Amino acid sequence: MAKKDEMALMAHLMRRAGFGAAREELEERVAKGYEATVEELLNPPPEDPAGKASVDALLYRYHPGTFLPGGTPTMGQARYMYSLRNSRNPLLDKMGLFWHQVFATGNAKVDNCNLVLDQIDMFRKYGMGNYRELLVQLSKNPAMIFWLDNNENHRDAVNENWGRELLELFSMGVNNYTETDVREASRAFTGWTVTPKMPRLPYGRFPWYFDYREEDHDETEKTFLGHTGNFNGEDIIDIVVKQPATSRFICRHLYNFFVADEVQVPAWTIEPARDEEALAEMMKSFEDSGYDLKAVLRTIFTSQFFKDARFSKIKSPAEVIAGTLRLVGKWDQPTPGIRTLGEQPDYMGQAVLDPPSVEGWYTGKEWINSGSLLARVNFVADHMADTSLPGVKSIIADMKAAGVTTPEQLLAAALDHMGYLELADETSEQLLEYMRGGGDLDWSDEAAAGTRIGETLAMIGATTEYQFG
C-alpha cells in the first residue's frame, strides 16, 4: 500500500484539480506517480465520444428534460452537477467551473439554459488552452453576447456593457483603463451579435449563433490604451492580453481558485496578493508561454506552494456536492429525482448556471453563512450516514477488513477515507468522546457497526475542518 503522505498529497491534488477521489482511485494514481498524474490531468486523452455519449445517453434517456432544459434552470443545473460528479477528465471540468466563476453568465437574464450549458462546454474546450483564443471565443459566445448586451451594441448606438466588463472583470481589473478606453473597446465590438433575433414569445427559445454584421460595425479609428487604429474586437483582445495587469489579474484568480483563498476581487487593487512570490512564478509561466493556461496550471500543481496549501481553501458548494457524491457513490446513475441534485448548490449559496451577477460569487469564507453552513452540513451528514450507498458500503467493508475496532481506530480510518482530513486535537477529542459513548465496534452485528461508521463519517462531515479542501 502506498505511503500515507503520498496518498494525502494525491488526495489534495485530486480535490483541487478535480472533485476528489475515493481510496481506490488514489491508490492507482499514487502507483503512477504525482508528476505523471499532473501530466495526465493536463493532457486528458481525447474524449471517447462513445463513452461520453453513453453517460449522456443514459441521462437523456431517463431525464430528457435535462437535454435541452431551456427555461427550466433546475434541470440544467441537475445536468451540470451530474456532469461534474461523473467527470472522467476532472481538470477539464474544474477549469469549466473556474471560468464559469470568472466569466459569470447567469440564466436569470439569458433565460435559456441550453446556451449557458453550451458556454460551459466551450470553457471545457478552450479553458486550458491559450487565453487569447479563449477571450476570442468568449466574445463570440451567444450567451455572453446576450448577457452583456453586445447584441445591442450598434455602430450608431454604443452599448458599453460588454466592453466594460471585458476590461474590468475578464482581463485587467479596475484602475487600469479610462472611461475612454471602455468606450473605444465597446466601439470595436459593434456588430458582434447573435442570430436569429427571434422574440422569445410566442415561439419558444431559439438556439443563437454568433453573427458578425459588418454594416453595423464601427470601422472608424479608435484609440485604446495608447494604441490607435481601425480596431475590430480581436485587435482589442490582442492589446488586452499583453497588459501586465491582465497577467496578474488572471493568475490571481487561478491562485484563488486552485491554491488558497485570496481576499475578494474588489480589494485586489488595494491588498497585496497572499503570496506575491507564487503569483510572480505563475505570471512568468503565463507570459513566457504566450498566455498558455496549461503552462500556468503545470507551474501551480508542481510547485511547493501548492503542495503546502492543503486545506487552505474553503470548498465551494459545487466542490462539496460533487466531492461528497463521488465519495459515497451516489448519482453515478441517473436515477429518479435528479432534479434535487440541481437544487442543492443553490441552497448552499451557489446557484450554478445562475451566478448573482457578472462578478460571479464571492468565494472563500464568504461561502459560509449560517444558512449555507447549515445546508452544507446537512447535505454531507445525510449522505455519509446512508449505509445503503455503495461508497459508504465500501468504506465499511474496508474498515472491517482492516479490523477497525476501537473509537481511535475508527476515527483515524474515517479521516483517511474522507481525504486524509486533518483535525485539530480538540476536535478529535470531542469526536472521540462522542464515539466512546457507543464503545468499540461490534462486528458480530454488521448492520449496527455500519451505522456507527456512518454516524462517525457524518459527524466528521459536520466539522469546521471538513469545510476546507
Added chain:
Amino acid sequence: MTSTTKDPVIVVLQLSGGNDYFNTVIPYNDPLYVDNRPVVRYPLEDLLQVDDEMAFMPDMGPIKELYDQGNVAVIHGIGYANSPRSHFRSMDIWHTCEPDIIGVEGWAGRVAKALDPNKDNVLTAVNFGHGLPRALVVPGVPVAAISDLSTYGLLTGISDQEQRAKALDLFARMYSPAIGAGPVNDYLRSTGMDALTGADIVKVAPERYSSNVEYPNTSIANHLRDIAQVYLADLGTRIFYTQHGSFDNHAGEMAAHPKLWQDVSQGVGAFFEDLREHGRGDNVVMYVFSEFGRRVRDNGSGTDHGAAGASFVIGEPVKGGFYGEYPSRKAEDLEQGDLVPNYDFRGAYSTIAEDWFGLDAKPIVNGSFEKLSFL
C-alpha cells in the same frame, strides 16, 4: 424622534442591479423625459400621478396606495459623488459606507451590533434569501440567512430524536470558540453556533403564524411573508434584509421593468396589509434602495449604468411625501449623461440609525451626513 413603545424594526429591501429612477419616479411634465426616452418610457397616460409634478410608474399601485395613506417617503437624487457605475463596487459602497476604500463592515451589521452588543440574540439580524449581503457582515455579529423558513434546521436527517440530540450536542462543542484557531476558523465556529441556536428559535415562527392576507406566489412575496412570520412571532429580530432583481435592464427594459415593480409592489402591499391585520404596523419601517440609477438617455432598448437614484421609506411611522430635489435632467447638468446625486445615502442611513433606532450614526456610516425628517 418617533416614539414607539416596542423595539423598532427595519426591513431593508434591496433592488439589485440598478433601478431606473428616471423611469420609476417620473417628472411627467418635463419634456426631457419623452425626449431622452424614445424607447424606454411609460405612456404618460398610464402613469400613477402623485402630485402636479411627480408620478409613479404604472405597476406601483400598492405602493401608491400606501403613499396616499401618508406612509411612503420618497428620497430624490440619492447616491454619492463619483459613481463608479459598477454593480459590484457600487453595491459595496452602499453596503459598507466606504466610497474610497474597500470596507469590510456592513452598515446594517453595525446597527445590529449597536442594538445587541452582547450578542444576546442570534436573530437580531436575519437575511431572507441565499447567501449574505455585505451590508449585514460585521466580524463577530451573528446573522442568520433563511432561504426557506419551512425547512430550516440542522442535522435534520437524523430521525432518531435522542441520537439527534447527541449529535447536536457534539456539534455545539465542536463549534464552540477555541483559542488560537485563527480568524477564518473563528468565523466558521461562530457561524455554526449561530446556525444551531437560530434554527432552534426560528422554528416556532411558522407554527405561531396565521393570516388572511394572500401573498402573490413570487420570490419577493415569499421572502416578505417569511419576514412577517418571524416578526409576528416576536423573536427579537430588529433587522430584516432581503433583495429582489435583477434591475440591470440594459436591454429589453420595457419588458422586464414592469414585471419587476409589479412583483415588488404587490409583495410590499401584502406585507403591510398583513402587519395591519395583526395590528403590528406601528414599529416597522421598510427601506428600499438600489445601488444606482440609470443613464438619462436610453440606448434604444434599455438603459446603461447611471448615478443618482431614489430610495423609498415605507411604514406607518413614516412621514410620507417627497424629500429633496429631483436632480436636473438638462443636458448641461448631467455628468457623463447621468443624473447627479444631490443627497448622500449615508444621510438616509443616519436618519434611520438615530431617529428610528436612537443610535449614534457616526460610527455606523463613517461620518456625519445631512439627515432628513421622514421619521
